[in-house]
Amino acid sequence: MPNAYFNIQEPKNESYLSFAPGTPERESLKKKLKELKSKTIEIPAIINGKEVKTGRTAEVVMPHNHSHVLATVHLCGEKEVNMAIEASLEAHKKWSVTPWEERVAVFLKAADLVTGPWRDTMNASTMLGQSKTAQQAEIEAAGELADFLRFGPWYLSKIMEDQPYSPDGMWNRAEYRALEGFVFAVSPFNFTAIAGNLPSAPAMCGNVSIWKPSIEAVYSNYFFMKILHEAGLPDGVINFLPGEGADVGDPALASPHLAGLHFTGSEATFNHLWKTIGNNVEKYHTYPRVVGETGGKDFIFAHNSANVDQLKVAALRAAFEYQGQKCSAASRMYVPESIWPALKDGLVTEVGKIKVGDVEDFSNFMGAVISRKAFDKITGYIDYAKESDEAEIIAGGGYDDSKGWFVEPTVIVTTNPKFKSMQEEIFGPVLTIYVYKDDKFEETLEICDNTSPYALTGAIFARDRYMLKHMADKLRNAAGNFYINDKPTAAVVNQQPFGGSRKSGTNDKAGSVINMLRWLSMRAIKETRVAPKDWRYPYMG
Numbered sequence: 001m002p003n004a005y006f007n008i009q010e011p012k013n014e015s016y017l018s019f020a021p022g023t024p025e026r027e028s029l030k031k032k033l034k035e036l037k038s039k040t041i042e043i044p045a046i047i048n049g050k051e052v053k054t055g056r057t058a059e060v061v062m063p064h065n066h067s068h069v070l071a072t073v074h075l076c077g078e079k080e081v082n083m084a085i086e087a088s089l090e091a092h093k094k095w096s097v098t099p100w101e102e103r104v105a106v107f108l109k110a111a112d113l114v115t116g117p118w119r120d121t122m123n124a125s126t127m128l129g130q131s132k133t134a135q136q137a138e139i140e141a142a143g144e145l146a147d148f149l150r151f152g153p154w155y156l157s158k159i160m161e162d163q164p165y166s167p168d169g170m171w172n173r174a175e176y177r178a179l180e181g182f183v184f185a186v187s188p189f190n191f192t193a194i195a196g197n198l199p200s201a202p203a204m205c206g207n208v209s210i211w212k213p214s215i216e217a218v219y220s221n222y223f224f225m226k227i228l229h230e231a232g233l234p235d236g237v238i239n240f241l242p243g244e245g246a247d248v249g250d251p252a253l254a255s256p257h258l259a260g261l262h263f264t265g266s267e268a269t270f271n272h273l274w275k276t277i278g279n280n281v282e283k284y285h286t287y288p289r290v291v292g293e294t295g296g297k298d299f300i301f302a303h304n305s306a307n308v309d310q311l312k313v314a315a316l317r318a319a320f321e322y323q324g325q326k327c328s329a330a331s332r333m334y335v336p337e338s339i340w341p342a343l344k345d346g347l348v349t350e351v352g353k354i355k356v357g358d359v360e361d362f363s364n365f366m367g368a369v370i371s372r373k374a375f376d377k378i379t380g381y382i383d384y385a386k387e388s389d390e391a392e393i394i395a396g397g398g399y400d401d402s403k404g405w406f407v408e409p410t411v412i413v414t415t416n417p418k419f420k421s422m423q424e425e426i427f428g429p430v431l432t433i434y435v436y437k438d439d440k441f442e443e444t445l446e447i448c449d450n451t452s453p454y455a456l457t458g459a460i461f462a463r464d465r466y467m468l469k470h471m472a473d474k475l476r477n478a479a480g481n482f483y484i485n486d487k488p489t490a491a492v493v494n495q496q497p498f499g500g501s502r503k504s505g506t507n508d509k510a511g512s513v514i515n516m517l518r519w520l521s522m523r524a525i526k527e528t529r530v531a532p533k534d535w536r537y538p539y540m541g
């Protein structure tokens with residue numbers, strides 16, 4: 001046991017590299033891209049620290065060049081899940097009682113590996129496997145991932161410090177235990193950082209986990225497993241099980257040892273997992289903690305006092321960066337008639353300048369969408385708008401899947417505020433705008449609040465301070481991450497803890513103390529110094 005109180009200094013957010021022409025990081029990243037592309041790797045499952053090859057495989061391709069195979073991944077099923085449960089429960093015996101400072105030392109080291117010797121690999125693998133530009137990879141596969149790995153330990157240290165009051169004659173203590181059992185971490189394709197954080201945050205708290213990565217992000221996620229190994233994470237603490245959702249999900253959720261679900265992905269998947277847990281509730285030794293961040297239909301709402309140039313830049317970045325595949329991406333916008341002509345001209349001109357293509361060409365602002373399935377879904381919305389007499393496509397609208405799954409940045413203007421693409425999560429580079437009459441401001445605010453089932457992110461634009469306050473009040477529950485005169489994307493760990501409510505999830509705020517608390521089970525300990533000798537109370541005299 002430690003003979004001192006150890007503490008962690010408050011971390012700083014990782015700074016981002018620019019990759020501007022002539023910088024050493026640009027050359028170094030290009031070299032890594034070339035190196036990774038030159039070989040096809042095999043991605044095994046990792047159970048109890050050992051590579052497991054199941055023989056059932058799938059190909060991992062580059063979304064912007066889908067004939068290029070980056071890896072073959074081994075897919076897991078019930079047998080591997082059972083092996084992983086056994087390994088994790090064995091690892092739990094030691095890991096859950098390892099002092100917190102020893103546990104977090106592993107993740108602090110992993111953070112420095114991510115931002116140091118592995119930075120190029122994390123960025124290049126995220127670019128190639130998930131079709132992110134250098135900048136979009138850097139801010140999350142290096143920056144946000146390292147932030148999660150540095151701030152999590154710091155939050156945990158603050159939680160440990162929090163102790164109850166002790167009146168005279170007793171000592172009250174709080175102990176923050178790991179959950180009994182394993183945490184099932186299920187990650188989405190769109191953020192390498194989120195994928196890394198889902199099993200890591202519970203592990204910092206002493207938990208063990210089974211991590212099911214998305215097959216569409218398995219390439220970068222596998223390199224993160226290698227980083228954890230190099231950082232000294234003991235075998236069995238995080239087990240890496242790529243696979244089709246239900247093949248891994250069903251046996252994992254059927255285990256009596258399930259202690260928690262740490263999920264990020266779509267609403268439909270989360271609903272399914274929650275229902276399955278509900279149906280299995282009698283089997284579990286403990287009530288599983290269910291933490292899930294899901295979809296969004298994120299908005300930008302402009303008042304007629306808004307600065308049009310700021311509004312335009314926010315809309316372009318928020319709607320089209322990473323091809324609109326951020327859970328926070330702006331996908332619906334409300335603009336007053338009086339400023340619409342100025343905004344429309346600017347938007348159409350600027351969208352025309354956006355280059356879409358191979359992410360290795362650094363002049364491109366957008367790559368391809370993640371998969372054939374995503375391409376079909378997104379282009380389905382575009383075709384629907386093309387055919388509708390309630391909508392007009394004023395920019396973009398084209399797509400081409402011959403080499404990669406490319407979709408142009410597309411702006412739809414609709415006369416119906418409840419138009420399909422104003423309501424449903426598209427998860428692609430499609431922004432739908434509803435132009436409202438200035439004197440219908442109040443009604444339109446109401447519509448914005450109740451158009452979608454989600455409440456993840458939203459942004460309001462105005463110069464008028466009274467209006468900003470009024471809009472923020474009216475839209476209080478419309479977004480868990482709310483932006484004033486800024487785009488609704490790019491939340492930073494420890495600055496804007498991320499998550500939404502309504503159908504956007506449990507709002508347990510990834511990258512915050514709230515999330516860490518979900519992976520701890522408090523034991524309250526009372527110790528009496530001098531115990532009473534008589535069972536009778538004075539009032540009985």
Ligand code: NAD
Pocket residue numbers: 186187188189190191194212213214215243244245246247248249250264265266267268269270272273293294295296326327425427456498499500504505
């Ligand atoms: P998805 O729901 O298709 O998949 C997420 C994960 O769930 C994948 O690993 C998938 O294989 C797995 N899965 C699917 N069925 C399963 C089952 N039966 N059992 C176990 N696992 C199963 O989501 P996606 O396409 O990877 O990601 C996009 C979605 O994620 C969007 O809806 C987006 O809004 C959301 N998202 C939300 C946040 C947030 O913080 N709110 C962040 C990122 C992404």
